[in-house]
Amino acid sequence: MTEPLLHVRDLTARYGAAQILFGISFDLNAGEAVALMGRNGAGKSTTMKAILGLIDARAGVVVFRGEHISRWPTYKIARAGLAYAPEDRRIFADLTVRENLDIAALPARPGREPWTHERIFALFPNLREAQDRSAARMSGGEQQMLTVARALMGNPYALLLDEPSEGVAPIVVEAMAETVLKLKGEGVAILLSEQNLPFAARVCDRAYVLEKGEIRFSGAMDALMRDEAARRAWLEV
Amino acid sequence: MTAASLAVQFLNGLANASTLFLLACGLSLIFGVTRIVNFAHGSLYMLGAYVAWSLTQHLSGGVGFWASMFGAAVAVAALGALIESALLRRLYRSPELLQLLATFALTLIIRDAVLYIWGPEDLLGPRAPGLAGSINILGRAFPQYDVVLIVVGPLVLLALHVLLTRTRWGAMVRAATQDRDMAAAVGVNQAILFTSVFALGSGLAGLAGALQLPREPASASLDLFAIGDAFVVVVVGGMGSIPGAFVAALIIAEIKALCIALGSVDLPLLGTVAFPKFTLVAEFIVMAVVLIVRPWGLFGQPQSIQRALNPAEPPSHAAPRWFYWLAGALCFALAVAPLALGETSYALVLAIDIFIAILFAASLYSLVGPGGMHSFGHAAYFGLGAYAAALLLKSAGAPMPVALALSPLGGALGALLFGWFCVRLSGVYFAMLTLAFSQIVWSIAYQWDAVTGGSNGLIGVWPSQWLASHTAYYWLSLALCVAGLVFLRIIHLSPFGAALRAARDNPLRAEAIGIDRRSVQWRAFTIAGAVGGLAGGLFAFSKGSISPETLSVSRSIDGLVMVLFGGVESALGPIVGAAGFVALQDTIARHVDYWRAMLGFFMLALTLLFPGGLAGVWRRRS
Structure with a gap:
């Protein structure tokens, strides 16, 4: 069995006095899409931020492509090929769409086709016309696309995609699902944080379910879909 | 024209x-x-x-x-x-x-x-070669x-x-x-x-x-x-x-x-x-x-109200009974000390400086600690108190006790005026504005020769005959210092003090329960200015003269160092900090040429060794 692309063991994180994660362990293999499910506040976003080094108070083992990155600064993790599309999008509103893409550009990875503006615009045609517009003046759906497009400019091996279906129109969710499947086809591993089960089921092979900062379920997506008790206990509101 | x-x-x-x-x-x-x-x-x-x-x-x-x-x-x-x-x-x-x-x-x-x-010495630079001359603008040289x-x-x-x-x-x-x-x-x-x-x-x-x-x-x-x-x-x-x-x-x-x-x-x-x-x-x-x-400036972005990032302080309580007995005993010991030390003792002079510094530091602490307002220009109100006392005595001919009694008014009026603007801002903006105001007061004192005596300041600011001895002035300073501390403590423990701390810890929630944040902070600013002014008045009569140095930025910073030195979380902090600072300055500054730089290195060391703030260290130990 080959080494997983991203290997997480006993990850803990806290904000001030409040502990959010109580020892999370999971793997993400090259080329697969894995869902990180759970209700609001279960710790999905915190898991991603802790992996990326955006939370200081964290502990545990994070290995990415064979390197221990748990003490690395965030920018170095990004440069190693771990990209992030946050749930609140966090596009740079003072920059144009093109500038948002350009500052995220990193060198091509050996043996992989680099992400160029052309490839990005082929994936997200809406962004092509909006290139010179201020990112702040885009619709919510377009901003969501820009968030993913910006992440891709770093030529990542893996993408941490945090709730891309949150707060966008159903048609955008549909387009996002297509995009995620395409990216998976291109060989980008995806860790998808989701509450939208049909969406996650459509794109992901495996799933982990979080509840109160601990992993309660891990297995194939099909198994989660069949396990009504698990869904009721940890997912349904 | x-x-x-x-x-x-x-x-x-x-x-x-x-x-x-x-x-x-x-x-x-x-x-x-x-x-x-x-x-x-x-x-x-x-x-x-x-x-x-x-x-x-x-x-x-x-x-x-x-x-x-x-x-x-x-x-x-x-x-x-x-x-x-x-x-x-x-x-x-x-x-x-x-x-x-x-x-x-x-x-x-x-x-x-x-x-x-x-x-x-001031160093005069050369004129720019080839540009030393002037051009003619409507017959005038430029x-x-x-x-x-x-x-x-x-x-x-x-x-x-x-x-x-x-x-x-x-x-x-x-x-x-x-x-x-x-x-x-x-x-x-x-x-x-x-x-x-x-x-x-x-x-x-x-x-x-x-x-x-x-x-x-x-x-x-x-x-x-x-x-x-x-x-x-x-x-x-x-x-x-x-x-x-x-x-x-x-x-x-x-x-x-x-x-x-x-x-x-x-x-x-x-x-x-x-x-x-x-x-x-x-x-x-x-x-x-x-x-x-536009409180955020012509081209700036409106500031979002932020919660204080510092860890929350434990609630304030009145001190236990034994503490009052101890404080009372200490005051009594300090009051009888001159009888043992004698009129000519240098310790009396130093003690007067310390009492004044404590009063000043305590007034600043009431802003920085419970108020959460980081004033970098508190010396302005100290200086305004000093100038008010000196001008009342010299120009208005008021008797010394009246001049001293009115010195808090000088600080309070300045704080009332400047505070109105300052409480509109918070955080670093507040710090910058307080410093800018104190610089303005300083330059007015420095340049308005006719009234303030300019850079020479005002001399002959002596106390009345019955207060002129070191011992008498020591008692006066001690009494006013203790009175000021008690006054600030009563305010701190009053509902007003609680409102002030609420406004510091969570401005939005405080406003949601009906606290007028700006008004509360403005009043606190004025009170701090008044007590600072009293310290300034005491200072003026203890030295016999004042100069623009009384309202310099370095005095403001000295105050902050005293407060931080003692710990921002305790009302005893400024007392310990001010006494320690003045005693240290008195011993070191006399032997070292570059006392300011040493103080600078000391401050840097404190900030680097305790990047979370001194108060955090104090608490972890306790």
Whole structure:
């Protein structure tokens, strides 16, 4: 069995006095899409931020492509090929769409086709016309696309995609699902944080379910879909 | 006033605006990205002038002159990079107050370094070769060199604009300004970005200082003048906005120029008005008007109300009974001490200084601690109290006890006026504004010879006969010090004090339960000003004379060091801190030439060793 692309063991994180994660362990293999499910506040976003080094108070083992990155600064993790599309999008509103893409550009990875503006615009045609517009003046759906497009400019091996279906129109969710499947086809591993089960089921092979900062379920997506008790206990509101 | 003098003054204003802009835009740029207000920015400006002076001593001719200017900017930029990477980088996640103190510590060190390297004499720089003459403006002479300055400002504005909007580096700076963490998450190395921004901003300050050299001599007091001006420009223009800094510099410089051009004018009802005198307060008036209309500055973004980042303090309680017995016993011991020590004891003189320092530190603590308002200009109210007492005695002929009794009024009135503006801002903006106000009060005292005695100050401010002995004055100081402390403590434990702490800990929730945050803070500011004024009044009569030094920024900082030294979380902090500070200063300053620099290093060591704040250390131990 080959080494997983991203290997997480006993990850803990806290904000001030409040502990959010109580020892999370999971793997993400090259080329697969894995869902990180759970209700609001279960710790999905915190898991991603802790992996990326955006939370200081964290502990545990994070290995990415064979390197221990748990003490690395965030920018170095990004440069190693771990990209992030946050749930609140966090596009740079003072920059144009093109500038948002350009500052995220990193060198091509050996043996992989680099992400160029052309490839990005082929994936997200809406962004092509909006290139010179201020990112702040885009619709919510377009901003969501820009968030993913910006992440891709770093030529990542893996993408941490945090709730891309949150707060966008159903048609955008549909387009996002297509995009995620395409990216998976291109060989980008995806860790998808989701509450939208049909969406996650459509794109992901495996799933982990979080509840109160601990992993309660891990297995194939099909198994989660069949396990009504698990869904009721940890997912349904 | 003629058209010619108006034209010349207008051009002069443009030249001054260029210098102001160069100075302020670097401060604004650095703040935008790092969120640190660099109090040492004025010191970097001063260093620019000194380094340029030294370079011009070795390099001659037109090329040599301009190489000196450029070389000074590069040298200061390199120093800026060093300061950022060696010091400030460790403080980006520290409490704001520590960041401000660390950069202020740098000003102390740089000031003493300048005195050590270049000596205390003002150094007059050479005229720019080939530009020493003047051009003719409607029959009036206007220096050629100033024409160059007029061009430099807009050129730098243009260059910065291109750099920030047309380059990848500029896009990264703007991205990091908006969202540091996300910029890191797309691979932007903040360490390098921050260092380069800091170097650029420092270099611009250095260039401003260097270019000013042919117009005014390099002197070791340039730093505080410069930082006061820079703060005003940045607050008026909007923190982080480069065009804002340009427009603000232009407005302020032109209004000053207009005041000079108007000269003395006979006005109906008012008689002769000497407008040049108004140049001092012009900045203040512009700033006041802007802050009323747009508290975030002309081109700035409205500030979001932030919760205090510091860990929450435990609630305040009245001290246990044994504490009062202990405090009472200590007061009694202090009261009978002179009987044992005797009238001629030096300890009495030192103790009077300590009582005054405690009163001052306690009044500042009431702002910084329970109020959460980081005042960097509290000496203004100390000084206003001192000047009020001295002027009442000398000019109004009031008896000494009356003058002393009214000294809190001097501090309170100043605090009432300035506080109204200050409580509209919070965090670093508040710190900058308080410092700018204290600089304004200082320059008024320094330059209004007819009333304040200018730089000589006022002498012959002695207490009444019955209070003139050391012992009597010691008792008076002790009594007023204890009364002030009790007064502040009663307020702290009152519902008003609780409202003040609520407004500090969570402004939005406090307002949601009906607390008028600004009003509560304004009143607290005024109370602190009154107690500070009383300390100033006591100070004036203990020394027999006062000078603008009583309201200098360094006194404000001494106060902050006392408060931090003692710990911000305890009401005993300022008492212990002030006593320790004065005793230490008394022993060290007499033996060491560069006491200020030592204090600076001490402050840096504190901020680096305890980046979470001293209070945190105290609590962990207890």
